[in-house]
Amino acid sequence: MKFDPSLPEDGINVSRTNLLREALLLVGGVAAIAIAVAFAAAVAVDLVVPHIPIELELRLFSGWFDRAAKTDAAVDPREQPLAKLLDRMVGHWPECPYGFEIAIWDTPEPNAVALPGGVIAVTRGLLEKVESENELAFVLGHELGHFRNRDHLRGLGRGIAFSLLLVAVGVGGGGSAVELASLAGQFAQRGFDREQEIEADRFGLALLAAEYGHVSGAAAFFEHLSELGGPGEGALASYFSTHPLHADRIQALHGTAHEMGWALRGEQRPAFSTSR
Amino acid sequence: MILSNIETVPGKQITRFFGVVSGSTVRAKHIGKDIMAGFKNIVGGELKAYTELIAEAREDAVGRMVREAESLGANAVVNIRFSTSSVAQGAAELFAYGTAVTVE
Amino acid sequence: MDPQVELGVRLGIPLALLVLAYFTGAAVERRHYASIRKCELRWRGLPAITLRTVPPSWKVTECTLITGSVVISVDYFKRFLAGLRAIVGGRVKVYESLLDRARREALMRLKQQAVEGGYHAIVNVRLETCRMANARNSESIAGLEVLAFGTGVKLLNAP
Numbered sequence: 001m002k003f004d005p006s007l008p009e010d011g012i013n014v015s016r017t018n019l020l021r022e023a024l025l026l027v028g029g030v031a032a033i034a035i036a037v038a039f040a041a042a043v044a045v046d047l048v049v050p051h052i053p054i055e056l057e058l059r060l061f062s063g064w065f066d067r068a069a070k071t072d073a074a075v076d077p078r079e080q081p082l083a084k085l086l087d088r089m090v091g092h093w094p095e096c097p098y099g100f101e102i103a104i105w106d107t108p109e110p111n112a113v114a115l116p117g118g119v120i121a122v123t124r125g126l127l128e129k130v131e132s133e134n135e136l137a138f139v140l141g142h143e144l145g146h147f148r149n150r151d152h153l154r155g156l157g158r159g160i161a162f163s164l165l166l167v168a169v170g171v172g173g174g175g176s177a178v179e180l181a182s183l184a185g186q187f188a189q190r191g192f193d194r195e196q197e198i199e200a201d202r203f204g205l206a207l208l209a210a211e212y213g214h215v216s217g218a219a220a221f222f223e224h225l226s227e228l229g230g231p232g233e234g235a236l237a238s239y240f241s242t243h244p245l246h247a248d249r250i251q252a253l254h255g256t257a258h259e260m261g262w263a264l265r266g267e268q269r270p271a272f273s274t275s276r
Numbered sequence: 277m278i279l280s281n282i283e284t285v286p287g288k289q290i291t292r293f294f295g296v297v298s299g300s301t302v303r304a305k306h307i308g309k310d311i312m313a314g315f316k317n318i319v320g321g322e323l324k325a326y327t328e329l330i331a332e333a334r335e336d337a338v339g340r341m342v343r344e345a346e347s348l349g350a351n352a353v354v355n356i357r358f359s360t361s362s363v364a365q366g367a368a369e370l371f372a373y374g375t376a377v378t379v380e
Numbered sequence: 381m382d383p384q385v386e387l388g389v390r391l392g393i394p395l396a397l398l399v400l401a402y403f404t405g406a407a408v409e410r411r412h413y414a415s416i417r418k419c420e421l422r423w424r425g426l427p428a429i430t431l432r433t434v435p436p437s438w439k440v441t442e443c444t445l446i447t448g449s450v451v452i453s454v455d456y457f458k459r460f461l462a463g464l465r466a467i468v469g470g471r472v473k474v475y476e477s478l479l480d481r482a483r484r485e486a487l488m489r490l491k492q493q494a495v496e497g498g499y500h501a502i503v504n505v506r507l508e509t510c511r512m513a514n515a516r517n518s519e520s521i522a523g524l525e526v527l528a529f530g531t532g533v534k535l536l537n538a539p
Contacts, residue, residue: 302471
């Protein structure tokens with residue numbers, strides 16, 4: 001038995017691989033998987049949601065927001081006229097199965113939110129910024145649109161699916177992979193969120209047209225928002241924000257109005273209160 | 277290439293010996309199989325996907341070990357041992373090593 | 381925070397770490413391999429075999445257990461890629477070099493022990509691999525330990 005001190009060929013146990021190409025492949029692969037799953041989930045949710053009965057939805061969301069809680073001890077005097085305006089708008093939606101309530105939030109940023117269960121919240125900032133009743137009516141109509149389209153259920157469904165995806169990725173891959181999948185999934189979902197907003201706008205327009213005969217309130221509202229300065233104009237920002245760029249919504253507004261034959265200009269009634 | 281996990285090749289003589297040669301691979305199964313295995317954890321039983329994974333890895337690792345032996349000019353690898361270890365979440369390393377020798 | 385800035389920070393920090401890790405990791409690995417190859421050439425004359433029985437021509441005067449071990453960690457870039465690979469499946473190429481380095485380094489340290497002790501050969505070499513888990517998160521790999529051990533023998537006539 002003789003000893004031979006030769007050394008084996010180097011590098012047999014290491015695959016010659018270009019790290020950057022591997023990185024590109026893997027990142028692309030995982031992002032594609034996340035986007036595909038997010039899309040599939042959103043489509044599935046959109047198919048299922050219309051079949052969920054209203055009673056179930058009401059029972060699911062009851063108690064999420066305490067209807068009786070008010071942020072201010074003093075009752076805002078604008079609440080009554082606002083509630084009456086809401087009733088007039090709801091009047092144009094005969095099949096409406098919900099009972100609605102108005103809440104006024106004491107925050108300076110203009111915003112309006114549709115809360116699951118039947119509460120529409122409007123901020124003090126919004127009430128001060130609107131210049132006519134028509135604009136306010138459009139805002140309420142938009143929120144009513146969210147209820148009509150069952151957007152809360154859709155959001156809930158997509159949220160659940162997204163969380164499951166992230167858990168699965170976490171089990172398989174660990175922290176950074178979850179970050180990547182989360183970004184990709186959010187990117188995919190933004191498209192669906194934007195679509196929801198435009199659909200809610202469409203319903204708001206229909207209610208406006210039914211109440212006033214024209215949709216000038218919507219046009220005026222968007223003009224005001226543009227003046228206030230919305231989210232950044234960059235392409236990236238438009239994808240990663242839940243509300244589409246105002247330009248997109250304005251375009252959709254003009255498109256729908258033109259399609260349905262609604263006038264964009266018309267007489268605007270003064271808002272019930274322009275000062276506090 | 278003769279492979280054996282005993283110290284000699286029966287009926288032949290070792291004329292020359294080289295040193296330790298080894299082969300290793302690290303493999304992972306994709307996440308779908310991981311999730312199915314997660315379910316299997318509840319009922320118990322053979323995790324077919326992982327068995328396959330290890331078997332593929334083993335073939336690969338032995339192949340690399342043989343290539344190292346060939347590059348030395350050996351015609352047999354004796355006293356082969358295997359070692360499996362979990363390198364990271366969802367990835368397993370299979371490592372095979374033995375002594376490269378020339379037998380006649 | 382402005383959503384664009386927030387997004388930039390969320391993406392930017394890990395990305396910067398990845399880029400840093402890619403370059404420094406590659407440099408560290410290159411240097412390590414250079415040192416490993418140098419040692420392998422230097423000590424190629426010291427036989428290390430996995431056989432248990434000593435070749436009949438050897439006359440052993442002394443023998444003892446000797447070991448060599450190393451713990452190596454992989455850089456952040458490779459860890460990130462390995463995590464992604466665990467989702468997609470297939471061969472985790474990025475860890476192959478880690479294991480190769482760790483193993484060869486452990487063997488070199490074993491030989492170094494033999495040389496320092498004056499042993500002429502090592503028999504019954506065994507290799508054991510073990511994963512060191514990160515204290516915080518047991519899923520991520522903090523480092524890999526490879527232990528090489530065997531019986532060092534002193535011979536009357538060195539092979």
